[in-house]
Amino acid sequence: MKITSVIARQLLDCKTRPMVEVEIRTDTGHVGLGAAPTGSSVGVHEAFVMRDEDPTEYDGLSVHHAVASVTDHIAPALVGSDLDLRALDQKMIDLDGTSDKSKLGSNAIYSASIALLRASAAAAGVPTYTYVADLMGLPAVSTVPIPSFNMINGGRYGDLTQPFNEFLVMPYKAESIQQAVEKSVKVFKVLDQLLTEKLGRKPQIASSFGYAAPFADPREVMKVLVEAVERAGCADIMAFALDCASSEMYDKTAQTYELNGRRVSSAELIDYTRQLSEEFPLVFVEDLLDEDDWDGYAQAVTEIPKTIILGDDLIVTNRDRLRRAVELSAVDGFILKPNQVGTISEALDCYTYGRDHGLLSIPSGRSGGVIDDVVMDLSVGLGVPFQKNGAPRSGERIEKLNFLLRVDDSVPNCSLSDVSTLVKF
Numbered sequence: 558m559k560i561t562s563v564i565a566r567q568l569l570d571c572k573t574r575p576m577v578e579v580e581i582r583t584d585t586g587h588v589g590l591g592a593a594p595t596g597s598s599v600g601v602h603e604a605f606v607m608r609d610e611d612p613t614e615y616d617g618l619s620v621h622h623a624v625a626s627v628t629d630h631i632a633p634a635l636v637g638s639d640l641d642l643r644a645l646d647q648k649m650i651d652l653d654g655t656s657d658k659s660k661l662g663s664n665a666i667y668s669a670s671i672a673l674l675r676a677s678a679a680a681a682g683v684p685t686y687t688y689v690a691d692l693m694g695l696p697a698v699s700t701v702p703i704p705s706f707n708m709i710n711g712g713r714y715g716d717l718t719q720p721f722n723e724f725l726v727m728p729y730k731a732e733s734i735q736q737a738v739e740k741s742v743k744v745f746k747v748l749d750q751l752l753t754e755k756l757g758r759k760p761q762i763a764s765s766f767g768y769a770a771p772f773a774d775p776r777e778v779m780k781v782l783v784e785a786v787e788r789a790g791c792a793d794i795m796a797f798a799l800d801c802a803s804s805e806m807y808d809k810t811a812q813t814y815e816l817n818g819r820r821v822s823s824a825e826l827i828d829y830t831r832q833l834s835e836e837f838p839l840v841f842v843e844d845l846l847d848e849d850d851w852d853g854y855a856q857a858v859t860e861i862p863k864t865i866i867l868g869d870d871l872i873v874t875n876r877d878r879l880r881r882a883v884e885l886s887a888v889d890g891f892i893l894k895p896n897q898v899g900t901i902s903e904a905l906d907c908y909t910y911g912r913d914h915g916l917l918s919i920p921s922g923r924s925g926g927v928i929d930d931v932v933m934d935l936s937v938g939l940g941v942p943f944q945k946n947g948a949p950r951s952g953e954r955i956e957k958l959n960f961l962l963r964v965d966d967s968v969p970n971c972s973l974s975d976v977s978t979l980v981k982f
Contacts, residue, residue: 591671600870607662689938890917
């Protein structure tokens, strides 16, 4: 079948920031839609997100230039072509010709890539997650991943600075996706009550929709989460995880990190996190160090044996960076965010390389999320054990949970991933 039209438009993400949506149609009447979410904490090695920089519209965040990239360059290259995801992803990469997709904008290319995947699945008459599994030569979908829930967010709140970005709960021993979701939502509500008691006021909602951290010391925040889980009556199925996003708190000149009101070395931060992993059941620690601290990551993998060390800003879903991480034994796995590299094909290649080298891939949405995020189809189609879902608040994040519930209901004998052999604590 042939592509007959490629249309782009400017829409809004969940943070009311402009984003690109692409609509692709074929001569058989099949349609694919794709929209590129973006993050708030963005690694410097991610593919280039093209924005207009016009302060009079959306404070410079509009994406009309990226829309024009689709209309003026990508559409003419795709219209009339056979619907072939990998071949057309490569055509867009070649058309752009830069290492970071800065000519056309990764938000333009990635949105078109999603639309190609969705149109291909529609033409095959199967859900996108089924098409992904078939495309990758994987078994038929039979599981959904353990979701993780962003409960408390770090950052700077007046005089308080919490250096770790996300404190998460993970229902890793839940018997079903229904139980995993229900108990995690319950913890989130109990946490609201608990923080209100401790603060004497309702807790502040952070920019990523979790609760603003009430303490500067990560250990104290973890203690609050433990108390919330116990009060919710589900300590038997819950563990925790951390997304440190330490590049946000890193001083490149001094080569130090923020921790408990002082600047510390990577060795000190690693040792502190090792202590946390011995005190609390941590499934994973993400972005513990700066996005270029390769030696530090290798040290962390060696010195923190009781949790999974993940790279996000370190890897940015880039196979070349993942290859370097493998050579250095710098990570146990990585966060899979296709928009970081800019096409579905490249993201799947990165997943394959990680899988072939024994690394975990954990798909994640972005803070500037969208309804019907293709990352959910990748999670289910690839059969990954864990994924990041965000806080159980805000429509696009709730839709991710509903997606898993829907898959579980529609796939015969579907079960929750068994991760008992993966956790290290």
